[in-house]
Amino acid sequence: MYVAVKGGERAILNSHELIAETRRGDTSVPEVSTWQISEQLGLAVDRVMAEGSLYDRDLAALAIKQAQGDLVEAIFLLRAYRTTLPRLAVSLPVDTAEMLVRRRVSAAYKDIPGGQVLGPTYDYTHRLLDFALAAEEGVGDPEAPVGETPLEEGMPHVADILDYEGLIEPEVPAEDADEPFDLTREPMSFPADRDQRLQNLARGDEGFVLALGYSTQRGFGGTHPFAGEIRMGEVSIEIVPEELGFAIDIGDVVVSECHMINQFEGSAERPPQFTRGYGLSFGHNERKVMAMALVDRALRAREFGEEARYPAEDEEFVLYHADNVEAAGFVSHLKLPHYVDFQAELGLIRKLRREFEERQQKDAAE
Amino acid sequence: MSALEEVRWDAAYNFAYLDEQTKRMIRRALLKAIAVPGYQVPFGGREMPLAYGWGTGGIQVTASVIGPDDTLKVIDQGADDTTNAVSIRRFFSRVAGVDTTEATEEADIIQTRHRIPEAPLREGQVLVYQVPQPEPLRQLEPRETETRKMHGYAEYGLMHVRLYEDIARYGHIATTYSYPVMVNGRYLMSPSPIPKFDNPKMQDNPAIQLFGAGREKRIYAIPPYASVKSLDFDDHPFEVQTWDEACALCGAQNSYLDEVVLDDRGGKMFVCSDTHFCADRRAEGHRGELGGDPAALAFARTAEEEGADR
Amino acid sequence: MSTSHDAALLKPGFTDAVFEAQAGFRALLDALAYAGRITTLEVSLDPPAPLDPATAAIALTLFDFDTKVWLDAPAAAGPVPAWIRFHCGSPIVSETHDAQFALVADARHLPGLGDFDIGEDRHPDRSSTLVIQVPALTGGSATRWTGPGINGSIEVAIAALPEGFWAQWDDNHALYPQGVDVLFVCGRQVIGLPRGVKVEV
Numbered sequence: 056m057y058v059a060v061k062g063g064e065r066a067i068l069n070s071h072e073l074i075a076e077t078r079r080g081d082t083s084v085p086e087v088s089t090w091q092i093s094e095q096l097g098l099a100v101d102r103v104m105a106e107g108s109l110y111d112r113d114l115a116a117l118a119i120k121q122a123q124g125d126l127v128e129a130i131f132l133l134r135a136y137r138t139t140l141p142r143l144a145v146s147l148p149v150d151t152a153e154m155l156v157r158r159r160v161s162a163a164y165k166d167i168p169g170g171q172v173l174g175p176t177y178d179y180t181h182r183l184l185d186f187a188l189a190a191e192e193g194v195g196d197p198e199a200p201v202g203e204t205p206l207e208e209g210m211p212h213v214a215d216i217l218d219y220e221g222l223i224e225p226e227v228p229a230e231d232a233d234e235p236f237d238l239t240r241e242p243m244s245f246p247a248d249r250d251q252r253l254q255n256l257a258r259g260d261e262g263f264v265l266a267l268g269y270s271t272q273r274g275f276g277g278t279h280p281f282a283g284e285i286r287m288g289e290v291s292i293e294i295v296p297e298e299l300g301f302a303i304d305i306g307d308v309v310v311s312e313c314h315m316i317n318q319f320e321g322s323a324e325r326p327p328q329f330t331r332g333y334g335l336s337f338g339h340n341e342r343k344v345m346a347m348a349l350v351d352r353a354l355r356a357r358e359f360g361e362e363a364r365y366p367a368e369d370e371e372f373v374l375y376h377a378d379n380v381e382a383a384g385f386v387s388h389l390k391l392p393h394y395v396d397f398q399a400e401l402g403l404i405r406k407l408r409r410e411f412e413e414r415q416q417k418d419a420a421e
Numbered sequence: 422m423s424a425l426e427e428v429r430w431d432a433a434y435n436f437a438y439l440d441e442q443t444k445r446m447i448r449r450a451l452l453k454a455i456a457v458p459g460y461q462v463p464f465g466g467r468e469m470p471l472a473y474g475w476g477t478g479g480i481q482v483t484a485s486v487i488g489p490d491d492t493l494k495v496i497d498q499g500a501d502d503t504t505n506a507v508s509i510r511r512f513f514s515r516v517a518g519v520d521t522t523e524a525t526e527e528a529d530i531i532q533t534r535h536r537i538p539e540a541p542l543r544e545g546q547v548l549v550y551q552v553p554q555p556e557p558l559r560q561l562e563p564r565e566t567e568t569r570k571m572h573g574y575a576e577y578g579l580m581h582v583r584l585y586e587d588i589a590r591y592g593h594i595a596t597t598y599s600y601p602v603m604v605n606g607r608y609l610m611s612p613s614p615i616p617k618f619d620n621p622k623m624q625d626n627p628a629i630q631l632f633g634a635g636r637e638k639r640i641y642a643i644p645p646y647a648s649v650k651s652l653d654f655d656d657h658p659f660e661v662q663t664w665d666e667a668c669a670l671c672g673a674q675n676s677y678l679d680e681v682v683l684d685d686r687g688g689k690m691f692v693c694s695d696t697h698f699c700a701d702r703r704a705e706g707h708r709g710e711l712g713g714d715p716a717a718l719a720f721a722r723t724a725e726e727e728g729a730d731r
Numbered sequence: 732m733s734t735s736h737d738a739a740l741l742k743p744g745f746t747d748a749v750f751e752a753q754a755g756f757r758a759l760l761d762a763l764a765y766a767g768r769i770t771t772l773e774v775s776l777d778p779p780a781p782l783d784p785a786t787a788a789i790a791l792t793l794f795d796f797d798t799k800v801w802l803d804a805p806a807a808a809g810p811v812p813a814w815i816r817f818h819c820g821s822p823i824v825s826e827t828h829d830a831q832f833a834l835v836a837d838a839r840h841l842p843g844l845g846d847f848d849i850g851e852d853r854h855p856d857r858s859s860t861l862v863i864q865v866p867a868l869t870g871g872s873a874t875r876w877t878g879p880g881i882n883g884s885i886e887v888a889i890a891a892l893p894e895g896f897w898a899q900w901d902d903n904h905a906l907y908p909q910g911v912d913v914l915f916v917c918g919r920q921v922i923g924l925p926r927g928v929k930v931e932v
Contacts, residue, residue, distance in 0.1 A: 063502040063503075063504065063507045064507045064511070066504060067504055067507060067508060067511075131468075131472070134468040135468050135469065135470040137468070138467045138468045138469075139434065139438075139440070141440075239465075239467075240465045241465050242463040242464060242465055242466065242638035242639075243638070244463070245565060245566045246566070371563075371564050371565060371566065375565075380468065380472075380473060381473045381636050383472065383473075384472035384473025384474040384475060384477075384636060385473055385474040385553070385636055386474075387472055387474065387475075388472065388473075388474025388475050388553065391474075391475065391497070391505050391534075392497060392498050392503055392504075392505070393498075393535070393614075394498055394679055395498045395499060395535045395536060395598070395615075395616055395677065395679065395694050396535060396597070396598040396599075396614050396616060398616070398677075398678070398679055398680055398694075399597035399598045399616040399617070399618070399662060400597055400598075401680060402597065402662055402664075403593075403595060403597045406593075407591055407593075407595070410591075410592065435749065436749050436750070436753075441748060441749060441752065442795060444752070444753075444756075445752070445792070445793060445794075445795050446797065448756045448759075448760075448792070448793060449793055449798070450856070451760065452759060452760065452763055452793075452860070452912075453856040453858075453860075453912075454856070455760065455763045455764050455880075455925065456763060456912045456925035456926055456927065457855050457856060457908045457925075457926070457927070458879050458927065460855060460856065460908060462856045463854075463856075485756070486756070486757065486760070487753075488750065488753045488754060488757060489750065544765070545761070547760075569853045570853065572853070573851075573852040573853040574852070605878075605879050605927060607907070607908055608908070625882075627882070629760065629761075629764045643879075644763075644764045644765075644766075644879045644880040644925075645764055645765060645880055645882070646879065646880060646881055646882045646883075647879040647880065648879070
């Protein structure tokens, strides 16, 4: 019988009870708190904030707990909450040159003004499972040594150093730079300008953006990138309240930023210059911003008169498929009953087979 | 207004969940959609507390249309008791405190996925379709920039070619649902994944038909008494599905039937997909060939008991 | 935005923004869907002169900071611009072609329909909606409307439209699917005329 689908309300309520029980797991194990998630699963929180487009560690941690660690589900929870929030003010653009840097590296130069700052990174950890973390007594109170000299305040971007020599394309604000495109309020539109593309990539699924960025490296749209600079740290957010008329600092957020320096372009009129790819994201999301910068550059093909041949260069393909809330929803909707349409297809295929057999019999008779 | 005296919905959210600015934006899009029947109006679709593809577009349209005195019916596959229909009905009970019904004729607003009710609709009723893919040309041309151009110039040759290829290969047009229609003689439109059986109900319908695609962020509409023609050819006119069987429960011969598998040896029965239509007929005394069979009745009862639980 | 001093002088908006806007919208949906029929907006609104209650209700229902609004001379002269800015936050534009909505308090001051935004071939939704106040929705010269939203045909006799209006409407209808849409208003009543409707005089 088809009772499973006809089960209706009682089935839904029971399912809710069952996920609550499953989420809690073995009750002899202490329950994880959102504080623990926020503090000890910080990179998961960062990803959820970035793709959820909402900077709130506590809510992201709650979403991760509620979603039982399913980050795509947690991102969805945060997005759905975000849409109910009032829009109180629009901040000024953040100045990442004034970032309180925790990590900053450039692959393009041996040394850079302000210095290379390795900071917290898994890059040079050997990927050996650390069984000490599984020890019953825990890891205690690990403490990293403090540097001998404090970091310089205000570190210029490597791209600006190149810009000073005219070696990289200048960054010219768009005419409508005061009012950037906002995907949370307007539907996607094409051709898409860079503001729309960057917002889409910043909210886009890390795995999707990573795979696209990787594809450009393997030759599906070569961009010949150098990691000009990757930095991560705190930037302050400023707003200008209408009644005050001047900017006030309303708090700090951690962001990751990547400037890629890409193959140069030149023509009879223009001397050759390196081109830019850019990535920015909430939290510590280095893999994401690097991939984002690769895809940003690939999507600028039209700007440089390059033929858009590969997936990462195709803005409709990239922008329409980057959002994991949309993608997960549409893939999962196949779980909904489709039996009315399936019935229509059953009717047709039976009819077509009947006609096929009739034709065969007729041919055999002749 | 009674709604002002007692708050009947979840006060943590605005009435019908959406904020007023979002409703205004959707309402403006709806009015333009009515003025240009079949044309897909882009709108700033919001993220809803329901997955994309599960009715977010229909929900946003319903939330922008519904008032505290409206009665709502929600169906999925023609049934009031499928899990997604129950879930959406619960959502509106919670965020709008509206009355709900399973009776087509009692509803002011009917939100539907994949069916048009069998009972004729009347003036003033609003039928809200959930639409997964609003673009009828999308399977033929994946690019929005291209399909928008085709609609702009009414260049629909590609679709005619596709349908004709079916005829060449199978002897029929092999599209059984989401069968494309031409609205008011101008726009090619996806009727949403309703079976083509339902297409003729769209033509000259006295009710207002609204379509919401949340993920694709498009709204479109068919005003009452509008021309909605299913594409066909002079030598291959449009036809709807027919069954050799009648509904096993109510005996209806003119309704859309679902095939219910009874065992793994080919045993099956056919029953109305529109559960309310079927129950109404049985209440009037109509019986199908299994109408007295305990197993078949148990199947029908499951649905009714679930309804009574609410 | 107006100062609080100005605000005190302004007529109020809806008593209950959520439900009056919902009711207003449903009436407008009916008016445009069932073209040619008289629909009543059940509002208790004290509108700023020279707006009719229904015109004011349309503004409060549909306008906000995202909609550009054009006003005819009689509407622009009085308290209406400040009232719209305060209650809706809409920018008031001086060019008819920039208007998403146009409020015409006196049909005699109606500019040519072709002066408004007719939308684009790929985006016909981006066209102006005109709200035109008339002294009466009945008793004028009879016209016969046919098209989407109309069961067969309907007789409409809107009073005191400027001469040549229906010839202009013919031109507008010929632009379909582009073109402007019109809501005729008198008091609390509205008649919708979407671009797809053909009108015979």
